[in-house]
Amino acid sequence: MSKIRIIGEFAAVRWFRPLRSRRAVERRQRRLLRRHLRFLRRHSAYFHDLLAAHGGFADLPLMDKSVMMGRFDEINTVGAHRDEALALAIANERSREFDADLGTNSVGLSSGTSGHRGLFVVSAEERDAWVGTVLARTLPKGRLFGHRIALFLRADNTLYESVGSKAVSFSYFDVHADMAANIARLQEYRPTILVAPASVLRLIARAADDGRFDALPEKVYAVAEVLEISDSQRIQASLRQPLLHQLYQCTEGFLAHTCERGTLHLNEDNILVEREPLGDGRFTPIITDLRRRAQPIVRYRLGDVLLERAEPCPCGSALAAIERIEGREGDTLVFRTAEGLPVPVFADVVTRALLYADGFDEYRVAQTGPMRLEVSLDVLDAHTRQSVTEELHTLADRVGSLRPEVFFTAYRHDGTVKLRRVTRTWRGPDDEKL
Template sequence: MKKIIRILSEFVSARWLRKWNSREKLEKYQDKKLEKQIKYFEKKSPYFMKHKVDLNDFFMNKQFMMENFDELNTVGVRKDEAFKIAIDGEETRNFSEKYKNISVGLSSGTSGHRGMFVTTDDEQNMWAGFILAKMLPKNKLFGNRIAFFLRADNNLYKSINSFFIKLKYFDLFQDFETYVDELNNYNPTILVAPASMLLVLCKKKLDGILKINPIQIISVAEILEKKDEEFIKEVFGVKMVYQIYQATEGLLGYTCHCGSIHLNEECIKFEKYYIDEKRFYPIISDFRRKSQPFIKYKLNDILIENKNRCECGSVFTRIDKIEGRSDDIFFFKDKSGKLKKVFPDFIRRCILFSEEIREYQVFQVDFDKLEVAVLEIKDFQKKEITKEFDKLFEKLGIEGVKIDFIEYTPEKNVKLRRIFQKIKKEL
């Protein structure tokens, strides 16, 4: 009951109550909230208790977060224990295990370095209420069936299920054939998947195998390219494709009903580190998340700002594009010679199993050949990476892929793609 009330109250606040008609008012609200948040951390976070944090010259990033994980979080979670829980979940595909009533998730973000995040039950309920408030269609609030395609079924994503809405989770690990009937029967009204998976579903829809007719399509976890967006719109006959810009660091942005991505300035204060007139790196301070401080935290995504006010009337920063997260799908042959898709997230994960890796690229140069480039790679990391790929391939029934370790030399002035498919694109 407590859970439902929490979700509902957040839903109502986020859908109808929290509104700002000017930037000034919004910024005042954020500063007040942030001040309160810091005070909270000064009482609950060992790191903030020990160090006097001056916001003018304090910064965090993923590396800092991981190095000071035990001291930063306010819920007494130790990194090594939490990590073990998260890894066990990934291996057994059983994600219901909690540690001290806290859910642990791993991220394989695009910035290289592996991240770990913790959330409490309360934060999960809030997240569910918030996301529903932002994503449910205007004219159909109740009775929606959501189909969620994700790599890991973190507890975070499950919290929607028991409410006035249905949610079914589809594991990206499985073959399309294994769940196509289930998906057709379920007939979701809302489809949530990484962009690359949406494209796969489009093709199945065109082939006539997939018969679903969602009224809302939401792209998550990867960047949605313009041409792909057009294709998805056409195939499913929807007016637009929504995007959720979510990372370990939180729910950073989402598409409004007019089709623009806005930063989530309702929960996070964004500072902008500009690299040209429109492009910037966001520095975020989350003033709602209590379990793990994200204060003056530098993100590696490059955002392209649109300075024109959106028709929806929102005062939140409008984003034209999130750069630097577009990766490719890889294709390998299984034992029977059939091509199997492997999503970028799986490839990233093999690399990020090794803890100290920051800069890397993986190229597929042939159906049976990968090239892995890691900055200053050590021998034990090569072994770990090879072992992870072996495990992945075994799971997917893929054989005989050779891995070469090459020097890390990213091309200058070109958008960095970490997972890069060099064989012919249309397969």
């Protein structure tokens, strides 16, 4: 861990890299892309061959998790071997120590929401740049010193290792550990900035409601899970936050952050985002990390659905603004019209519909059949069931589909998996077309 490198990146992001117009953003991206492709041609066997065969960046085939895992050895530029790296990452995960590294590189596993296991390798330089960028994006304007940052993370690796200094301290909380103990420790730590998945923030919010936690932070960030509006409102109220921030960070990169207005902006100073349009301002991002060299992420198709923001953000940033992250593409529900035509219903549209239903606190909706929804609720009385069924039927009427059958089960909290309130476990014949 090099503090000089971290501070250098912090200063660059915060003060010395003014990207005040789209032209400035695009100019920077073109410059970084040229340099990056030059590097890849020389150091990555996979990209050397592809660039020779295809010529330009725009013609490179898209990558995804299966390509990344299948061609891992040729893609990475630090000579890492997949099986060895995987064994090391699994051993780290089992011991939950995360101290074994591959030379100077860190390895880690990503659980991902798709169920496939992803492997990532990050160099020491990249790790420092990441810490510097995250600090630059999260520390409040005004007071820079004396912050205590609490990080609740699902899978740790040395990427997130504790960095202690007089200016800023980090404390890592394992989401697999006992939450009551975590919250007691959090209370003692008194974080000024709290970073956690939405499901964990809800537990902390509940602890605040019960009087078990009163060390209210200055800023709260939701990470790693789609943030639902109803969750956001509850967390804000309990932790007394004027707004809830977000860091959109996945194995493939640090993709977006909220500005002081609470708007999500894509991190286009380091990442190039191509858009696969889904209609009505929705798109699936194809990302290229312009600076990540150990494990290049080039034209990598994420399975997420993002909704672009119609108006520019009043903060004046030239980085593209996102209205919200709507979840995984595979979790878009598929209803049907009376004629049998498929109607995609985005996860976010379902959670919005349920804002109008009442009587429950926790819920999950899963599409388990062609017209079958299974709804898990923490309160299952007749009124609540009826309220939820009505809203789901209203939604179906609104999108012009038949009404789905709705079944109810009891809600169970599972801290070991990412919270996805809306999922689709049933796979239909039209999946390719959606």
